Amino acid sequence: MLKFVVRRLLLLIPVVIGVSIVSFSIMHMIPGDPARIIAGEGATIEDIMSIRTKYGLDRPLIEQYLRFMKGIITNDLRSIRTERPILTELLPRFANTAQLALVSIVISSVIGVTLGIVSAVKRNSWIDTFSMVFSLVGVSMPIFWLGILLIILFAVTLRWLPSGGKGGIEHLILPALTLGLATSAIIARMTRASMLEVLNQDYVRTVVAFGLPRRKVIYKYVLRNAMIPVVTVIGLQFGYLLGGAVLTESVFGWPGLGRFVVDSIFSRDYIAVQVGIMMIATSFVLVNLLVDLVYALIDPRLRRG
Amino acid sequence: MRMKKRTSSLIILKRMARNKGAIFGLIVVLLIVFVAIFAPVVAPKDPYKQDLLASLEPPSWKHPFGTDVFGRDVLSRVIYGARTSLSISALAVLIAFVLGASVGTVAGYFGGVLDEVLMRFLDVLMAFPDILLAIAIVAALGPGKINLVVAIAIYSFPQFARVMRASALTIKNSEYVEAAKAIGESSFSIMVRYVLPNALAPLLVQATLRMATAVLTISGLSFLGLGVKPPEAEWGTDLAMARVYLEIAPHLGIFPGLALFLTVLGFNLFGDGLNDALNPRLKDR
Numbered sequence: 001m002l003k004f005v006v007r008r009l010l011l012l013i014p015v016v017i018g019v020s021i022v023s024f025s026i027m028h029m030i031p032g033d034p035a036r037i038i039a040g041e042g043a044t045i046e047d048i049m050s051i052r053t054k055y056g057l058d059r060p061l062i063e064q065y066l067r068f069m070k071g072i073i074t075n076d077l078r079s080i081r082t083e084r085p086i087l088t089e090l091l092p093r094f095a096n097t098a099q100l101a102l103v104s105i106v107i108s109s110v111i112g113v114t115l116g117i118v119s120a121v122k123r124n125s126w127i128d129t130f131s132m133v134f135s136l137v138g139v140s141m142p143i144f145w146l147g148i149l150l151i152i153l154f155a156v157t158l159r160w161l162p163s164g165g166k167g168g169i170e171h172l173i174l175p176a177l178t179l180g181l182a183t184s185a186i187i188a189r190m191t192r193a194s195m196l197e198v199l200n201q202d203y204v205r206t207v208v209a210f211g212l213p214r215r216k217v218i219y220k221y222v223l224r225n226a227m228i229p230v231v232t233v234i235g236l237q238f239g240y241l242l243g244g245a246v247l248t249e250s251v252f253g254w255p256g257l258g259r260f261v262v263d264s265i266f267s268r269d270y271i272a273v274q275v276g277i278m279m280i281a282t283s284f285v286l287v288n289l290l291v292d293l294v295y296a297l298i299d300p301r302l303r304r305g
Numbered sequence: 306m307r308m309k310k311r312t313s314s315l316i317i318l319k320r321m322a323r324n325k326g327a328i329f330g331l332i333v334v335l336l337i338v339f340v341a342i343f344a345p346v347v348a349p350k351d352p353y354k355q356d357l358l359a360s361l362e363p364p365s366w367k368h369p370f371g372t373d374v375f376g377r378d379v380l381s382r383v384i385y386g387a388r389t390s391l392s393i394s395a396l397a398v399l400i401a402f403v404l405g406a407s408v409g410t411v412a413g414y415f416g417g418v419l420d421e422v423l424m425r426f427l428d429v430l431m432a433f434p435d436i437l438l439a440i441a442i443v444a445a446l447g448p449g450k451i452n453l454v455v456a457i458a459i460y461s462f463p464q465f466a467r468v469m470r471a472s473a474l475t476i477k478n479s480e481y482v483e484a485a486k487a488i489g490e491s492s493f494s495i496m497v498r499y500v501l502p503n504a505l506a507p508l509l510v511q512a513t514l515r516m517a518t519a520v521l522t523i524s525g526l527s528f529l530g531l532g533v534k535p536p537e538a539e540w541g542t543d544l545a546m547a548r549v550y551l552e553i554a555p556h557l558g559i560f561p562g563l564a565l566f567l568t569v570l571g572f573n574l575f576g577d578g579l580n581d582a583l584n585p586r587l588k589d590r
Contacts, residue, residue: 018429029445140570145562152555243434284434
């Protein structure tokens with residue numbers, strides 16, 4: 001197991017470095033002079049020159065990249081717009097996104113796993129059909145439209161919940177439900193498939209032949225084995241939620257990291273954009289690693305290889 | 306040889322015809338494509354003509370989907386939106402297809418260090434979850450239709466490359482490739498004449514599914530204000546405006562989203578059906 005963990009950690013390093021390079025490159029892919037773009041319209045030559053020196057844009061790219069990375073680690077790198085250290089700016093937003101993603105994943109796991117189990121156990125019943133349609137609709141549903149529909153229903157028509165902003169728990173319900181419903185479709189589909197596969201295994205047939213009650217077989221043998229791939233899917237979905245929250249955050253005005261990145265694009269705060277995107281991608285990679293490790297922990301067969 | 310090929314595609318067509326979901330998907334896709342191409346004929350009004358006296362009207366006989374804040378006919382805007390969305394996504398997916406198939410063929414066929422480097426590069430691109438990579442590219446290039454095409458092509462091509470590489474790995478060890486090598490065909494010729502054509506089926510499935518993602522991404526970026534700029538009719542752009550007026554005109558939030566949802570659903574159903582028809586063993590999972 002230790003060897004497996006070390007191997008996975010080592011494999012992670014090039015990907016994280018690659019992510020940081022791609023994120024760093026964003027500012028340098030801009031057609032034209034980044035200093036001029038940061039300075040904005042109507043800036044004088046002196047303004048542009050001072051920005052160029054201030055952000056080290058006149059240095060070689062390698063040096064700029066190393067300065068960028070060092071600045072993140074020592075928290076010396078500052079947002080262009082607010083001039084505050086970038087991590088001080090980003091971490092509270094990240095916490096908001098993580099909170100949203102965490103509640104959403106609980107919602108989607110509960111809905112997805114329940115729906116998947118019931119439809120596999122009662123195959124071809126009305127609930128199975130419902131669950132299939134639900135998955136199909138969920139996979140094709142534009143998340144921001146789902147958010148708008150929920151606002152029309154719960155905020156505009158019924159007036160039960162606020163349509164956006166951040167405050168008490170009532171502000172969290174609609175965005176979390178939006179994200180949660182969207183991902184529950186994938187979890188339901190995966191749970192159903194995994195349950196059906198285990199239900200067809202020889203050892204399940206054997207315990208049924210031994211005369212164990214069906215309910216006991218399902219809870220004691222089938223569920224436990226069927227949940228292994230489901231855990232992976234839930235973990236992967238959690239990673240996607242961290243990034244995919246951008247649209248939901250914009251619909252509901254939730255002050256998360258994704259929305260902050262988009263706002264920073266408009267205010268030409270490229271440092272905030274670079275670091276924000278790097279932060280989301282890195283946490284996605286880390287969550288994926290965690291999922292792999294948990295997976296290996298439950299299923300010893302995977303530790304080899 | 307010719308005969309055999311025709312019968313095998315016939316079998317696939319027959320399998321498709323039995324799949325209700327796939328047929329439904331195909332009909333929806335054809336309908337949307339038709340509407341997109343003939344938008345000027347199909348649309349009852351000019352989607353850009355403002356009528357401030359008829360602002361935010363609910364659906365009526367005159368305006369079946371109502372009007373937006375500038376009094377423009379929402380039905381006509383939804384119809385023209387199909388045009389915007391499909392033209393951008395088709396172009397982007399085409400570029401991603403060509404780029405991905407080339408990278409995948411080279412990586413799979415040659416293997417070794419080249420394969421390793423290309424695959425690690427794809428890993429890095431795929432480390433950006435959901436539409437984040439597209440957002441990053443648009444952040445760099447700036448909004449606009451051409452940049453949107455570039456962003457979505459870059460964001461989509463790793464999937465094509467993955468699928469192509471997997472096929473190339475099996476095909477390169479086949480007897481016909483061995484035979485081609487034996488008679489002295491060049492690597493390039495083998496890749497173009499044997500590897501690529503034999504891997505076309507899974508690539509086409511991928512293309513259909515990627516169309517769904519591309520349509521979603523275009524409207525998502527436009528919703529964020531990073532894609533198609535108003536006043537151009539686009540579902541995501543129109544939904545972003547609808548969000549502002551939801552309290553007084555909820556109908557604005559329904560129709561562009563419905564069109565978007567149906568388009569994505571159509572491509573997904575058709576793609577899944579195509580996949581099932583090509584790999585019948587996977588069907589019941």
